[in-house]
Amino acid sequence: ERIIGIMGAMTEEISGVINLLSEREERTAGMRTYYSGKLNGIKTVVVFSRWGKVAAATTVSTLILEFNITELIFTGVAGAIHTDLRIGDIVIAKRLVQHDMDARPIMNQFEIPLLGKTFFESQAEPLAIAAKAVAELLENRHLYAVIDQKDLEKFGIKNPKLFVGDVASGDKFFATSPDKRDLLAKLPTIVCVEMEGAAVAQVCYEYGIPLTVIRTISDVADEQSPIEFVSFIHEIASNYSVEIIKNIYSQY
Ligand code: ADE
Numbered sequence: 269e270r271i272i273g274i275m276g277a278m279t280e281e282i283s284g285v286i287n288l289l290s291e292r293e294e295r296t297a298g299m300r301t302y303y304s305g306k307l308n309g310i311k312t313v314v315v316f317s318r319w320g321k322v323a324a325a326t327t328v329s330t331l332i333l334e335f336n337i338t339e340l341i342f343t344g345v346a347g348a349i350h351t352d353l354r355i356g357d358i359v360i361a362k363r364l365v366q367h368d369m370d371a372r373p374i375m376n377q378f379e380i381p382l383l384g385k386t387f388f389e390s391q392a393e394p395l396a397i398a399a400k401a402v403a404e405l406l407e408n409r410h411l412y413a414v415i416d417q418k419d420l421e422k423f424g425i426k427n428p429k430l431f432v433g434d435v436a437s438g439d440k441f442f443a444t445s446p447d448k449r450d451l452l453a454k455l456p457t458i459v460c461v462e463m464e465g466a467a468v469a470q471v472c473y474e475y476g477i478p479l480t481v482i483r484t485i486s487d488v489a490d491e492q493s494p495i496e497f498v499s500f501i502h503e504i505a506s507n508y509s510v511e512i513i514k515n516i517y518s519q520y
Pocket residue numbers: 345346347348440441442443461462463486487488489490493497
């Protein structure tokens with residue numbers, strides 16, 4: 269049976285999605301509340317994991333082992349690393365890497381011990397579905413109908429675009445230009461940073477669960493990022509998650 273998991277790191281990223289569920293039931297375990305129900309007739313479990321790799325990895329393990337999910341969609345925000353990315357753009361992960369994994373000199377930097385892997389690659393099919401859904405969302409300009417005009421102006425969101433690229437995750441909030449430069453020097457293909465995706469990707473890889481990570485740019489990972497991040501989260505993030513999820517489900 270198909271059971272889709274939907275995860276976000278923060279309530280703000282996922283609260284709107286919880287409200288889309290019909291026949292909703294709640295279960296709390298390990299300080300997380302799992303909301304099960306149906307979305308477009310498909311069994312779905314929605315949860316917010318809290319921040320960071322450990323929080324995300326334990327939550328996805330519970331989704332897999334206790335809720336028997338067969339696939340997972342992660343939706344949330346990220347800090348931009350690629351200079352062409354603007355606040356409000358959407359990134360779908362092509363590959364995910366843990367930028368704080370460093371077992372040198374025993375292993376190569378970023379290599380996950382014993383897996384012999386540095387990057388977790390997204391599967392072609394769910395990636396294509398998500399890319400089509402997000403491209404349609406950005407084309408039909410429906411986001412403009414659900415987000416306040418003043419918020420769009422405040423964040424300078426004009427023609428948000430879709431990027432499919434490499435995402436780096438780790439237990440660090442990027443808030444300085446030098447940190448951003450250092451990351452890019454070490455991992456030149458990275459387009460954005462967040463704190464969960466590659467941890468979730470490792471667990472999904474180990475259990476053979478297809479994963480799609482979709483991130484809206486909330487800040488550009490520099491000195492402005494704490495302020496931009498907090499207001500984006502409060503004002504806009506949930507609208508994005510809801511519209512992205514609705515558009516993905518309409519492809520099923
Ligand atoms: N998620 C959103 N913005 C971020 C940043 N600047 N660093 C890490 N994770 C983020």
